[in-house]
């Protein structure tokens with residue numbers, strides 16, 4: 169079986185497993201305890217915090233460990249709901265992950281304005297600059313890269329505009345971190361990440377907040393994380409996350425992702441050549457090197473492809489994992505202007521650092537075979 173669903177989750181890499189085991193064996197204490205066991209745990213925790221802060225270019229105290237990005241994203245939206253009060257309005261891009269989208273709807277209802285995207289799946293900068301010149305929302309949220317299409321958003325540019333207007337800027341960088349250089353992310357006010365997208369364990373992530381700012385906690389209880397997130401920190405999985413990120417940062421520094429981008433591009437070219445009627449979503453935009461969102465040939469619904477490819481030995485996805493199994497048009501493709509009949513044809517192929525050129529080539533062969541099964545005689 170060849171795995172092409174890294175945007176849903178990635179296998180836990182060896183370095184991360186080893187780091188988890190080493191910390192589990194060596195560190196028995198609770199980082200909040202005063203004794204030596206506790207202090208040893210506290211040191212490991214602050215080392216991890218310093219490491220992540222150094223990668224992102226922020227202060228270690230700006231980082232709050234969380235159970236993942238869903239929690240981190242909910243923390244941000246909840247914080248602004250409290251801070252802005254009943255009249256506050258926030259703007260979120262129309263292609264955000266459900267954990268940003270739904271929590272915004274939950275806390276802000278009609279006071280959420282959707283930032284439109286172009287047909288290529290990138291935030292409409294003309295719209296945004298024109299609207300921001302007139303109105304000042306309490307928060308602007310635009311993800312760094314989209315999980316379904318891989319389209320990279322102009323988050324640096326949006327951040328600068330927001331800074332000029334003194335509007336807090338939040339980016340969900342879950343799909344970006346571990347695939348692209350993270351350094352400048354620290355400039356954003358709020359940034360979320362999750363380990364399991366880049367080879368760390370599931371159930372751990374973080375939120376970066378502005379330096380010396382306060383955060384209304386979502387979880388109440390102990391005073392962990394500077395009183396911003398209650399609950400005993402799981403140092404072993406945090407260490408495992410940092411071990412994974414360290415490997416990814418080195419690979420990115422060596423530009424190893426560029427070659428992988430070429431393999432992906434070759435796959436797309438072959439896909440279009442062998443399966444007429446297929447198109448690539450967001451083809452004209454800078455995209456993550458690992459992601460292909462393709463509209464499969466006319467008349468074929470995506471679940472057929474996913475099920476048949478699974479039988480043929482390829483794990484692919486209908487889009488975001490959270491909508492898997494529901495053959496409904498994705499809100500991302502709808503926001504890009506695709507009609508429901510087109511959007512139900514989308515299949516996502518997402519590779520990882522472990523994916524080889526031969527894997528991409530095998531996928532092409534699998535697709536050609538599946539196409540022949542779906543349309544015998546064609």
Ligand code: PLP
Nearest residue numbers: 236237238265315340342343362
């Ligand atoms: N944000 C994006 C862009 C994602 O792709 C995901 C996971 O698919 C999440 C947030 C949620 O992450 P988690 O499931 O780790 O909480």
